[in-house]
Amino acid sequence: MNILVCVKRVPAPGSKINVTSDGMAVDAAHLGFTTSPHEECALEEAVQITERDGGQVTVLTLGPVEAEEQLRYAASVGAHKIILVPTDGSAWDPQRTASALTEAIQTAEEANNQPFELILFGNESADSGGFQVGVRVAHKLGRPIVNAIKGIDPSDCAVTARREIDAGFEVYNVPTPAVLGVKEGINLPRYPTMKGRLASKKAELTNAEITAKAGGQTLVRLHRPAEQASNTEILGTDESAAVAIVDILEEIGVC
Amino acid sequence: MSDFPASAKVVIIGAGIVGNCLVGHLARLGWTDMVLLEKGPLPNPGGSTGHASNFIFPVDHNKEMALLGVQSANQYRDMNLSVDSGGIEVARTQERMNELDRRMTSAKAWGVEAELLTPAQVKELVPFINDDVILGGFHCPTVSVVDSLETGTVMRKEAIETAGLQVFANTEVLEMLTEDDPVPGMKRITGVVTDKGTIEAEYVVIACGVWSNRIANMAGTYIPLVPAVHQMADVGPMDVLVETNNEIGYPIVRDMDTFCYERQSAGSMEVGSYGHRPILHHPDEIPSNEEAALSPTEMPFTIDDFDQQMEEAIELMDMLGDAEIKYAINGLLSLTPDAMPCLGELPDVRNLWSAAAVWVKEGPGMAQVVAEWMTYGYPRVIDPHASDIARFYDDEKNDEHIWARSAEHFNKTYGIVHPSEQWESQRGLKESSLKAITDAAGAEYFTARVWERPHWYSSNADLLEKYGLSEREVEWDNRWWSPLIDAEHMNLRENAGMIDLTAFQIFDLTGPGAVGFAEYLSVNKVDKPVGTSTYTPWLNHDGGFHSDLTMLRLGDDHIRVVTGAFDGGRDEAWIKKYMPTDGSVSVANRTEDYVTIGLWGPNAPAILSQITDADLSHEGSPYGSVRSISLSLGDAAGVEVDIFRISYVGDTGWEIYIPWVQGPQVWEAIAAAGAEHGLRPTGAGVYAVGGRVEKGYRLMGAELESEYNPVEAGLARPKVKAADFIGKEAYLAAREKGPDAIMCTLAVEDNTDSQGRKRFIQGGNAPILTNDGERILDSHGRVSVVTTAGNGPSYGKYLCLGYLPTELAEIGNTFKVMYMNELFPVTVVATTGSAFDPDDTRLKG
Secondary structure: OEEEEEEOEEEEOOOOOOEOOOOOOEOOOOOEEEEOHHHHHHHHHHHHHHHHHOOEEEEEEEEOHHHHHHHHHHHHOOOOEEEEEEOOOOOOOHHHHHHHHHHHHHHHHHHHOOOOOEEEEEOOOOOOOOOOHHHHHHHHHOOOEEEEEEEEEEEOOEEEEEEEEOOEEEEEEEEOOEEEEEOOOOOOOOOOEHHHHHHHOOOOEEEOOOOOOOOOOOOOOOOOOOOOOOOOOOOOOOOHHHHHHHHHHHHOOOO | OOOOOOEEEEEEEOOOHHHHHHHHHHHHOOOOOEEEEOOOOOOOOOOHHHHOOOEEOOOOOOHHHHHHHHHHHHHHHHOOOEEEOOEEEEEOOHHHHHHHHHHHHHHHHHOOOOEEEOHHHHHHHOOOOOHHHOOEEEEEOOOEEEOHHHHHHHHHHHHHHHHOOEEEOOOOEEEEEEEEOOOOOOEEEEEEEEOOEEEEEEEEEEOOHHHHHHHHHHOOOOOOOEEEEEEEEEEEOOHHHHOOOOOOOOOEEEEHHHOEEEEEEOOEEEEEEOOOOOOEOOHHHOOOOOOOOOOOOEEOOOHHHHHHHHHHHHHHOHHHHHOEEEEEEEEEEEEOOOOOOEEEEOOOEEOEEEEEOOOHHHHHHHHHHHHHHHHHOOOOOOOOOOOEHHHOOHHHOOHHHHHHHHHHHHOOOOOOOOOOOOOOOOOOOEOOOOHHHHHHOOEEEEEEOOEEEEEEEHHHOHHHHHHOOOOOOOHHHHOOOOHHHHHHHHHHHHOEEEEEOOOOEEEEEEOOOHHHHHHHHEOOOOOOOOOOEEEEEEEOOOOOEEEEEEEEEEEOOEEEEEEOOOOHHHHHHHHHHHOOOOOOOEEEEOHHHEEEEEEEOOOHHHHHHOOOOOOOOOOOOOOOOEEEEEEEEOOEEEEEEEEEEOOOOOOOEEEEEEEHHHHHHHHHHHHHHHHHHOEEEOOHHHHHHHHHHHHOOOOEOOOEOOOOOHHHHOOOOOOOOOOOOOOHHHHHHHHHHOOOEEEEEEEEOOOEOOOOOEOOOOOOOOEEEOOOOOEOEOOOOOEOEEEEEEEEOOOOEEEEEEEEEHHHOOOOOEEEEEEOOEEEEEEEEEOOOOOOOOOOOHHHO
16 A cells, blocks of 8 residues: 655644744754654554554654654654655644645656555644644545544555544545544553664655645734642541541442 | 641652661751651652662772772671672673773782683583673672662661651752851852742752752752663563562673673563663653652663663573563662762752662662761761862863763773873863963873873983883883883983973962961961961861961961862861861962972073072072072063972972963973983873882872871971861870871882783782782771882882881782782882882982
């Protein structure tokens, strides 16, 4: 199966996320960067499928030149091809991002003389969480999309995708080529091996030329939510704590 | 918070391995009313301790680091928080094999069990190693892996239980409170302001690891360290490791030539590196606990910097290639400009102490050093002069210097560092006004901390043929050495030499209390007539050496202290720590007011007499006297200089103190006067080693350390002065008891090694052994090692200084000295006196 995975370079912050003084970005001065967790799982799923059934995994990202780090990481855990859609480093709106990705995907498919049978997105990005890009790309390509997928089973000309709901699962049978938004939990992504890392340095990086224009959504300002005050009460350090715990359990109605 | 204390005797900031062990040791020494502050959570606050690889290789060439490493390892063992995994340093090159011979020698010196292994023997212990990429290994069975976090917790709890220590985690220091001290330029710590409240404190200790300088800056002072990255990747799991069912089942492997280590951690292998580019950070770049993805000191892994290490690691152990990189960090640790810790009281803020730039491997021992220092006025476990925070000059306390030097030595962490190795970066910080002249004479400069000193002169090359001298056969012995040193030495003994001594550190004590204060610092009597001098030890309260130096009585209320460039900072701090606070004494650093020229040799009087009418005879300028004279410099006006008849090389002559700007004129005038007398510019190679070892002159930090007293060093005078001085009581007791060891001079009788090559012992710390090759310990457990080794060209043999137990310290006794893992026969040729010219007839010349 010929699979494309779209990933995004995102900061890896701690529990406190700082915003730059102009309020327009996450202050990443001393942060490392990673791939959105949903997308790491999408990549792992793609690699597992091709390991099992054959085929090829291509990983595409749109971002600053530094996003090569995430593409090399993808190569180190099994991606065969890597494509960068370079930006000027600013955050692009979802419309522009989707247009650019669509353009890059079409270029890649033309070069391959065949469409990607499956395009995987993360359900949403870890930083801006817009939930838009995958849907917009699928729409532009005229392909079906299902989001929040936690199980993928490809077959000839179709893919069975499973989505978790409160009561159980929804199962979709989607004709390929198709687009899926994958959720964390579908698998446990592997770590790169040392050999994988060293091999990834040799992976050929394709730079995609795109012309997409800005869309309508603009960022006004990022705000850090007020810190949630919480009170901690020590119930005791000896047997008396047990009585206090029972009192609380009764109070909240669980015993 | 209502239970937050308003005051404490001592506040310790930082609950890493150092702060925790420090409160434990302080409690054991009887301290109470202590508060430990930590900005992070406990038990792992997020400093360097939390991500340390926690292993201890107990062999180091440096005495302080070696003995405190062993001492620390034993403290971990005593708490049952240590496992002896063993460890092997493997060599990929012949040069490293030679270094492993040197490691064997240091292991012998410090009494650490060790053996050299063939590649096949290494593979027996570490079956997954590729023995075809190594030439051999250095195996040390007592390499240990420790639990530093739990050790910290245990020590902290001990202090809570036995000394009522109060501990406040998640408490950040915002401000350090100080007040002016009566001594000008000094302050005194009075407390700390935290986000929980203010604590008034008599003592404050900074044990903040990579953040230490930020806290010091709050008190207006400086701890010269920089947070630096040590990359580490945890890869696994691997069956061979999982099957050990153990945190550590195989010896730790240090792949010395790639600057990497492989250390088992349960089913995984930690691959750590000191081989990547130096990556340094400013403390403000370290995220808070809340901002950090992992912990503040586990910074984002920059994998590009680690690729070469991975390739090399896979070369050594194939299995690493297929293991997953589960966890990888740019771990922060502390580096200093000279690769030694920062311990002791800050020289400019009274009662503010530093316990910083200490790694897990020496943490408990260093904590004990600081605790003893705070308690007794000086540590007892070891002499920490090389770790003393007061050693730094101002030029060493800035980011540019610290970053450059730290970057330079980072890749030498596993490097092969020659004992005389010179720095490449940050040179020329302090230069004599003679520099242009000494440059023209082809000076090769060595540094004495920030000072540049000519070590030999290429313009003396013609003397090599005259004295039949040549390079040494083995490159290691020849490195940082030149036969020109011996040539200059021979010429000085035959004619005369002129030595640039401007790096001398000069302090003037003045005021009505100056002489009395000088007496209080000195073992020997300083209150003598104006124009005389005193060579004297300064002791600590336990009677061990703090310093040895010269004090000149220049006036009724004026004492000049002259000391070496390696010790100027420590000595100035000692003066300010103990000087009267009533204003009766002032101290001024006059170092850069004077150029000092040493003029010595049998022709020295004849040379100097050509440019002065002063009486230079032993009546007019007796040994030990200091007087002002006028030098006539041809057409120019005369220059007033101080001449001090003294010698550190064993030939007659003077130290000449000249106003800074007139130094070049005087040098040229002396050179011209000496042209007919064989005078040559002569380097510190003669002054610091050759002349000194022939005469058995002692050097602070080598022969003189706080473990030894003047009786043992052969520096006790027949009588003890009436006046009180620091360490007097202990000194009197030492005289009463007699020496347990005696400083001796030993001559190497045959320096031919097993390959038929002539070898020349480099650096200190080569063990002095019995003829059966056994270590020699005195009744205090102090080991006999070579404290200085150097050629004695006039004596005709290579010489070593070192302490021997009193019963063995007899002329004619024979021993072996180990060098590069081979034994060389030596004979005691002098005990307290000199091997060369023992009657000092040349001084009377």
